[in-house]
Structures are given as C-alpha cells and as structure tokens.
Amino acid sequence: MxxxxxxxxxxxxxxxxxxxxxxxxxxxxxxxxxxxxxxxxxxxxxxxxxxxxxxxxxxxxxxxxxxxxxxxxxxxxxxxxxxxxxxxxxxxxxxxxxxxxxxxxxxxxxxxxxxxxxxxxxxxxxxxxxxxxxxxxxxxxxxxxxxxxxxxxxxxxxxxxxxxxxxxxxLCGGVTVYAALKKSGAQPGDFVVIPGAGGGLGHLAVQIAGRGMGFRVIGIDSGPKEAFVKSLGAEVFFDINKYNTNEDWTKLAVDVKAATRPRGTGAAAVIVCAGSNAAYAQALQFLGFGGTLVCVGIPEGKGVPVGGAFPGALIAQELRIIGSAVxxxxxxxxxxxxxxxxxxxxxxxxxxxxxxxxxxxxxxxxxxxxxxxxxxxxx
Structure with a gap:
C-alpha cells in the first residue's frame, strides 16, 4: 500500500x-x-x-x-x-x-x-x-x-x-462541462462557443466538445491564452480584452457569428464557463436560430439576471436558456x-x-x- x-x-x-x-x-x-x-x-x-x-x-x-x-x-x-x-x-x-x-x-x-x-x-x-x-x-x-x-x-x-x-x-470540472454539452442540444458539426475557454472548466470543455463530441469550437478568453486554447482544438479564438465596452460587445457578437458556417448563422450553443455576468450578457447574441445558452459558471456576489434576455428576442429565434449543475x-x-x-x-x-x-x-x-x-x- x-x-x-x-x-x-x-x-x-x-x-x-x-x-x-x-x-x-x-x-x-x-x-x-x-x-x-x-x-x-x-x-x-x-x-x-x-x-x-x-x-x-x-x-x-x-x-x-x-x-x-x-x-x-x-x-x-x-x-x-x-x-x-x-x-x-x-x-x-x-x-x-x-x-x-x-x-x-x-x-x-x-x-x-x-x-x-x-x-x-x-x-x-x-x-x-x-x-x-x-x-x-x-x-x-x-x-x-x-x-x-x-x-x-x-x-x-x-x-x-x-x-x-x-x-x-x-471529477468536477470535467463532468460539469460534459453534462452541460450534452444538455445543449448541439449536434456533431455544429458551432459551440465557450467563454472562459482557457480556464479550469473551459479548457476541459474545449477538448470534450471538439475531440469527444464532434462540435466546432469557438473559444473566448484573454489574449495570452490564445495559443493554449487553439492547441486544445478550438478553431477560432477571440481575445475578450479587445472588446471592453457595450459597443464592443455588439462587435464581438458580429465577429463570432461571422466565424460560424454557413457564414453568420450563429452558434448552436454557448457554454458559459466563465463566472462572469458580462459573459452571460454577451452570450445570447452569439446564438443562431434555436440555439441554447447553457449556464455553468456561477458569478460571485449579488445575483444579476442574464442581460439581454428579452422575451421577444427569445421567441423570435426560439432560443433557450438552461442551467446545468454538475x-x-x-x-x-x-x-x-x-x-x-x-x-x-x-x-x-x-x-x-x-x-x-x-x-x-x-x-x-x-x-x-x-x-x-x-x-x-x-x-
């Protein structure tokens, strides 16, 4: 022993x-x-x-x-x-x-x-x-x-x-993101966006999504993590530090959608691994028709509603917001x-x-x- x-x-x-x-x-x-x-x-x-x-x-x-x-x-x-x-x-x-x-x-x-x-x-x-x-x-x-x-x-x-x-x-990070990806409804070949892609949860989500489940991965995180995230299998990476204002967030959404195929159709799912209210406020804008926002990372501090979750927008595109525990x-x-x-x-x-x-x-x-x-x- x-x-x-x-x-x-x-x-x-x-x-x-x-x-x-x-x-x-x-x-x-x-x-x-x-x-x-x-x-x-x-x-x-x-x-x-x-x-x-x-x-x-x-x-x-x-x-x-x-x-x-x-x-x-x-x-x-x-x-x-x-x-x-x-x-x-x-x-x-x-x-x-x-x-x-x-x-x-x-x-x-x-x-x-x-x-x-x-x-x-x-x-x-x-x-x-x-x-x-x-x-x-x-x-x-x-x-x-x-x-x-x-x-x-x-x-x-x-x-x-x-x-x-x-x-x-x-035993926590891996099983948490795997369960979230399964709940997302994404199919092999679909684009999935992962905010916080270089972190403890995110770096596992990138690998499981791309290598394990056949999704096409778009990673979002700070610039120094780009090489790391791409080495894990992300096709596209966006440096969140280049998008600091509300106007920038709109541009980020445009850029993310432009990276999807057919061009501009948007992602099938966003798996928010970052415990950030800003990441949630941006996420709905990345989705295409019928897409799913999966809440994984828990922001600390006082609870804040998901930004931009207007009923009209959800109805018009049949978007879903779901939570996924471990x-x-x-x-x-x-x-x-x-x-x-x-x-x-x-x-x-x-x-x-x-x-x-x-x-x-x-x-x-x-x-x-x-x-x-x-x-x-x-x-």
Whole structure:
C-alpha cells in the first residue's frame, strides 16, 4: 500500500490516528491553514480513502469566501471536492456489501459527496439537486486532506490509464462541462462557443466538445491564452480584452457569428464557463436560430439576471436558456473513459498543501491557466 510521508501510512500498512488537512481558517476571506485532525473510521456503507491529490476549483473559492449566497462556511471547514486516492478500509459490513470495490482500488470523490438516491432529482439522474445532498468541502469534510470518508456507493472508479493528478479535476470540472454539452442540444458539426475557454472548466470543455463530441469550437478568453486554447482544438479564438465596452460587445457578437458556417448563422450553443455576468450578457447574441445558452459558471456576489434576455428576442429565434449543475455518476464514468482513451487531458500545475492560499489569490486575479492540483503528500 502506498505510504504518505508526514502522518501517512507507516511501513506496516496501519492507518494513522491523525493526518494533515487544509482548512478554511477565516471564512469570508482567502485564507487557509494546514492542521492535524483525527483520522475517522468508516461506518456502515462507508469507505476510508487515502487521498493523494485534490483539484482546486473556483467553487472552493466561492465557498471559502462566502460569495455564493449559501449559508456561511464554518470556520475550520476542510475544503475540496476533486479528490483521488486508494481505498484503505471498509465500514463494519465489510467489502462484501460493495462487490465492485476492494481495498487498494483507486477512486474519486466528487462535488456531490453523497445523495439519498430516492428523491425526484436523484431518480431523474440529477444528483447535484438531491434534496438531501452532501457537498464535499461544505459542511461535509472535503478532499484537501490525506484521509477522507466516502459512501461506498458514490465514489467513482479511476481507470488505470489516467494518472491521479490528471483525474482529479475531471471529477468536477470535467463532468460539469460534459453534462452541460450534452444538455445543449448541439449536434456533431455544429458551432459551440465557450467563454472562459482557457480556464479550469473551459479548457476541459474545449477538448470534450471538439475531440469527444464532434462540435466546432469557438473559444473566448484573454489574449495570452490564445495559443493554449487553439492547441486544445478550438478553431477560432477571440481575445475578450479587445472588446471592453457595450459597443464592443455588439462587435464581438458580429465577429463570432461571422466565424460560424454557413457564414453568420450563429452558434448552436454557448457554454458559459466563465463566472462572469458580462459573459452571460454577451452570450445570447452569439446564438443562431434555436440555439441554447447553457449556464455553468456561477458569478460571485449579488445575483444579476442574464442581460439581454428579452422575451421577444427569445421567441423570435426560439432560443433557450438552461442551467446545468454538475453531472451524475454515469457521466463521471464516461468522462474518465474519455480521458483513458486520450480524448481529454487535464492541463495541471501541481502544488504542495502550503501553496493553496496563493493558488486562490491567483484564481481571484484570473491568472490561472488550466487547473491546479494539490499534491497531498507534500506540505
């Protein structure tokens, strides 16, 4: 069994009584601290996972800073919801109740840590909207720690072909954009616009849309990310920094539509990965007849309606605006299978636990490209 330095497994494979975790020590602000906490024991239906990696998502930032309008985050909350590691223990009933899992298996823990499985959203395959949902890293211990409990029925198996640090961001970012693309109604060969194309969500959306689903991708982001976004498969790129005023936004819409084929018909879908009210206000103008705006990125702060969503305009072009929460268990497996086949590859920067506050500061300044993953074996 893999050993972790500093409070990880010792050489005879026993589970330590304590382990390292990163907590939000001053909720409402960007601030994290490494601490030592008790290692829990799994109960009935639970497993204990020794985590090695955890992705860092903008949703973690929103929870830490109390920016989403959720109930305030508790001080000392262990954040994180993109964890990968190996099963080291089962609850009292043992592994015989979970025939598909065994000790040593590599599994992932997602934004949704657990569901009831019986409410209407659960029965509809909309796990994230479960009426009794447990969110990893928000009033449920998250994955910024070396050991974590998880429901055996809800973890995601990680294919052997996908390294843990590349698998971690797919458990939220990857499955979220994949679910959104599926809901968009776009067909192979259609144009899909992705604002925020070079970010943590966007860079996965570009690959899944183009290489995985056969869409033609138009990326929008800041100019320095152009080469990166095009390397992921985007046919066309627009530098958002060149369109700063309302008049510029109108020109951006004209330019985006001109890039579609037949010329000027507009996109079949816009997947807004940027958590920006401005991105939403621009998005409807990119759509062609019958197009769909899919809301994915959540702007922080006070809620603002989608700009330009006039009933007359929606009716005249039969446009749709839909929301898409993180995907379900089946979609998580499908995304990881795409990664196993080389269709999508997460572009990650690995950082030790002590760098998490700095990562969040860079995230707030929109300086990150791709995804950051915390190496939980390194303080």
């Amino acid at each position: 893999t050993s972790l330095p500093q409070n990880g497994h010792n050489h005879n494979g026993t589970i330590p009584s304590h382990h390292k975790a990163i907590v939000y020590d001053n909720p409402g602000h960007i601030s994290t601290a490494i601490t030592t906490i008790d290692t829990p024991k799994p109960g009935v239906g639970e497993i204990l996972v020794q985590l090695t990696h955890s992705g860092v998502c903008s949703s973690d930032h929103g929870i830490m800073t109390n920016s989403f309008g959720f109930p305030p985050t508790a001080e000392g909350q262990v954040g994180g919801h993109e964890g990968v590691g190996r099963i080291v223990a089962f609850g009292p009933a043992g592994a015989e109740d979970v025939k598909s899992l065994k000790e040593g298996d590599r599994v992932g823990i997602k934004w949704v840590a657990g569901i009831c499985g019986t409410c209407l959203p659960c029965l509809s395959g909309r796990d994230a909207l479960c009426q009794s949902v447990k969110i990893s890293g928000f009033y449920t211990p998250g994955t910024f720690q070396q050991y974590v409990l998880a429901p055996a029925s809800y973890v995601t198996p990680i294919p052997d072909e996908v390294p843990s640090e590349l698998a971690a961001p797919l 995907g379900n268990r089946k979609e998580a497996i499908e995304v990881l299978e795409m990664a196993a086949r080389g269709v999508v590859k997460t572009h990650v920067t690995l950082e030790p636990m002590s760098k998490l506050t700095e990562v969040f500061e860079k995230m707030e300044r929109m300086e990150l490209q791709g995804r950051v993953v915390i190496d939980l074996a390194r303080e």
